[in-house]
Each structure stands twice: as C-alpha cells, then as structure tokens.
Amino acid sequence: MARSRWETVTVDGDPVPASAAVRVRFAPSPTGIFHVGGARTALFNWLFARHHGGAMVLRIEDTDVERNREEWTAGIVDALRWLDLDWDEGPYHQSERSQLYTEATEKLFADGRAYYCECTREAREERTRANPTPGYDGYCRDRGLTPGEGRALRFRTPDEGSTTVVDVIRGAPVFEHATVEDFVILRSNGTPIFLLAVVVDDMDMGITHVIRGEEHLPNTVKTLLLWDALGGGAPPVFAHVPVLVNQARQKLSKRRDKVALEQYREQGYLPEAMRNYLALLGWAPPDGREVVGLDEMVAAFRLEAVNSSPAFFDERKLLHFNAEYIRALSAAEFVGASGPFLEHGPWAPGDFDFAAFDALAPLVQERVRTLAEVPAMVEFLFLPEPRIDEKAWEKRVVRGPRAKEILAAALDEYASCPWTAAALHEVTAAIGERHELGLAKAQFPVRVAVTGRDVGPPLFESLEVLGREPTTERLGRALERLEA
Numbered sequence: 001m002a003r004s005r006w007e008t009v010t011v012d013g014d015p016v017p018a019s020a021a022v023r024v025r026f027a028p029s030p031t032g033i034f035h036v037g038g039a040r041t042a043l044f045n046w047l048f049a050r051h052h053g054g055a056m057v058l059r060i061e062d063t064d065v066e067r068n069r070e071e072w073t074a075g076i077v078d079a080l081r082w083l084d085l086d087w088d089e090g091p092y093h094q095s096e097r098s099q100l101y102t103e104a105t106e107k108l109f110a111d112g113r114a115y116y117c118e119c120t121r122e123a124r125e126e127r128t129r130a131n132p133t134p135g136y137d138g139y140c141r142d143r144g145l146t147p148g149e150g151r152a153l154r155f156r157t158p159d160e161g162s163t164t165v166v167d168v169i170r171g172a173p174v175f176e177h178a179t180v181e182d183f184v185i186l187r188s189n190g191t192p193i194f195l196l197a198v199v200v201d202d203m204d205m206g207i208t209h210v211i212r213g214e215e216h217l218p219n220t221v222k223t224l225l226l227w228d229a230l231g232g233g234a235p236p237v238f239a240h241v242p243v244l245v246n247q248a249r250q251k252l253s254k255r256r257d258k259v260a261l262e263q264y265r266e267q268g269y270l271p272e273a274m275r276n277y278l279a280l281l282g283w284a285p286p287d288g289r290e291v292v293g294l295d296e297m298v299a300a301f302r303l304e305a306v307n308s309s310p311a312f313f314d315e316r317k318l319l320h321f322n323a324e325y326i327r328a329l330s331a332a333e334f335v336g337a338s339g340p341f342l343e344h345g346p347w348a349p350g351d352f353d354f355a356a357f358d359a360l361a362p363l364v365q366e367r368v369r370t371l372a373e374v375p376a377m378v379e380f381l382f383l384p385e386p387r388i389d390e391k392a393w394e395k396r397v398v399r400g401p402r403a404k405e406i407l408a409a410a411l412d413e414y415a416s417c418p419w420t421a422a423a424l425h426e427v428t429a430a431i432g433e434r435h436e437l438g439l440a441k442a443q444f445p446v447r448v449a450v451t452g453r454d455v456g457p458p459l460f461e462s463l464e465v466l467g468r469e470p471t472t473e474r475l476g477r478a479l480e481r482l483e484a
C-alpha cells in the first residue's frame, strides 16, 4: 500500500517534516518501577526534540487500571525531573481521554472498518485450532452484528497488500496484511485496547516522530492500519530504539538485573553521569568521545545514527562514568551533592561537623565512585570511636609487620609533634624507617587504629582534621586491645 507521509526534508541527517515543527512524545505506562530502558527512550526523545527545536509531550498511558498505580506515575515524573529532561506539554493521562477513544471506535464501526464479534474464546479456539495461520478466523466479519453485551469490536484488516514501516533506525520493514488478524480494538467490557489509544493520541497530539522501544515494532503495522482507517493523514516517522541487554546478552529484566533508575539514584549516581551513560546505549557521538556534556549531546544527536543492535547496559562502565563525573564537580557542588547521603550516616545527628567534612571533602571526592560511598569514608570523624573493620584489623594490626611498635611510637611522637599533615607525614615516615618499613606499610596500623578501615582519604590530612586528642586516644585504645 502506498503511504502518504509528511513532506520531509533532511535536517542534520534526520528526516523532519518540511512544514511542521518536530513533535515527539514520551509515553510510559505506569505499571512498575521506572526502568533504565524507559529513561533511555525518554532521553532520546528529548535529545531529538531539543536538537530540532521541537516539542516533547509527556503522556501517561494509564489505561490498564489493574496494573497502574499513582506512585509509579509519580516515580516517572520524579525521575525525569532528576535527569533534568523537561517536557513542553503534559503530563496528559490517557485515563482522562477515554471519550476520544470511544469516538474513534464508533467512527471505525460506522465506516465499516470494524465489526462486532461475539465469539467466545472457547468457540474461537475450537474453530481455529487446526488452521495453518494462527489468530482470529473472521467468523463474525460479515454477520452484521450490532453493539451488545459480550461483544468485542474487531478491526477489519485488509486481506491483501502490505504495510511498510518507515523506521529511521531499522530501514523499512514490510508487514504482509495476510499475517495480521482482525484484532480487537474494543474489548467486550467496553475498554479500548492500548494500541488504539496510542494511535488516537498520536494523531490528536500531532506527533511527527514516534521514538520508542523495539518491542513495539511488531505492532506498528496495526498502528499504521488504524492510522489510515481513522483518516489520520501522514503518519509519524518511527524510530524503534534497541533493547538493553546484560553482560550475558539477555534482555534486562527486573528480576535479574538492576534496572530501577531509582536504585541508581539512591546509590549515589549523579544525574549527569546517568544521562551521559544512557545516551551511549545505542548512540555514539561522532568524534568517538564518550564523556559529553548535555549541550554537546543535543548538538550532536542524530536519530539516524542510532544503532539497531542490542545495547549492553554495563554497570561497571556506568560506575566508572559516575566516578569521573564526581571528580569533575566543584568542591562546593560535591559537598552539596553529598548532603542527602550524609543525613543517613551512622553518627549521632548532632555530631556531624560541617567544617570537618568540608576540610576533607576534596580528598574524598577523588576517591569515591558513588555518593553513597561518602559516609563510610568520613564516619571516623564523627563517631566517638571508629567502627573497626575486623578483617583490616586482623591483617594490618594483628598480623601487620611491626604494627605494635609503630602504634607505640606514633602514640609517643604524635603527642608533641606539630599537628599538620606535613609534620605527621614526616614523623610517620621516620618511624617507618626506624623499623625498616616504607611509608605505605607504616601507615596501615595507624590508619586502622584511627579510622577503623584500611582504605579512605589520605591519612595525614585525615588525622589533621580529626585532631590530636582523638587521634592519640584511639592509638592508645588500639594498643590496649592488642595487648589484651
């Protein structure tokens, strides 16, 4: 079947309507946690709209009353705000637009493009079991049934011909009409199917480009048949973005993989890092650089450059990106971003000391990969006693070379040396030398005794911020424990 389309022109490699502004929509169904794949779809829509100076509509597809929940919708809106993906219209809710869907089904029936069907599932299955082609057999097609109790409305699919989907990412897949059954558009309980609502809304909202997950590709032929039957004129250009897979090349799943955007947010990923990483799932900036700012991304984004093969969601790479984005923050930004994570530290609320944190923050910033790692790095400053990591204690103090002598010497010399990181460094290096140990080894028992861990921000700066008295008290207690 020949399809009329928008008169398109190519702008920056992408087909856009010659005489209309680009309009895209992000149309999530609020039936569960907001998935990183959904966030990637939202981002691609947003990048495309911003690149072409168009508009993005947010449409909540909440027609499935049994599976939708208010909180899932709130989660989507929050997540988009967190990622700083603003929309120009909406959120529209499909649940408030049912009148439009009813009108559309009435029109299709009146025009003879749809018919009522009273086949029960059992009857249908009984009849079609032996058929070579699966699906509905058209039993009620010409029975002239009127609306009534227990009757569903089916779309009358053309028997012949084919529909070509124009897809910027996937070329032009062709779907033979003979393979498409007369599908239900209005259930026998009177509710329209999801696909119909999507078509009606895309028409009503003047959507020029449908950018969505590849799982929707097989349904696009039905979309286009409905579009035609409803007299929608030029249908949108499609772009089905590739599925996200894990390391084993399995489709990301809620049960198996970490897919909730919320979880990454709670674990201290920065929205900028997340956004940058998501953009690379199926797309790559032309110059091969991976860490790209938002404005650059908007300028460089091309729908036509999106790949059709599955995209590997690599958590390790995301973590690496995050660390890089954390290091790129200004000191003040890092302190600000850490705030919410510090609220849940293990110390008594009144014991947190902003000045102490600020003093050490730039050194912590260099060493964390997520903001959730920040509290553990600084808790020794705010707890009356360090929480001792017993494994580190065993390895670095109980079995560490000359650990007891080093602790004793440090206790002695720290009591009177100048209290600066430089002086502490010098004194500790000298203690190490006397025991034929390099600085790295000599530091360990001191670090574990004072901070409780064998990793953390640079030791001497940490001691300087903590202060002489708490430091020597901790060294003393560690020695007592060793002797006990």
Ligand code: GLU
Pocket (backbone or CB within 6 Å): 027, 028, 029, 061, 198, 211, 212, 213, 216
């Ligand atoms: N509501 C659908 C989903 O969440 C998207 C449908 C579409 O974009 O056409 O998967």
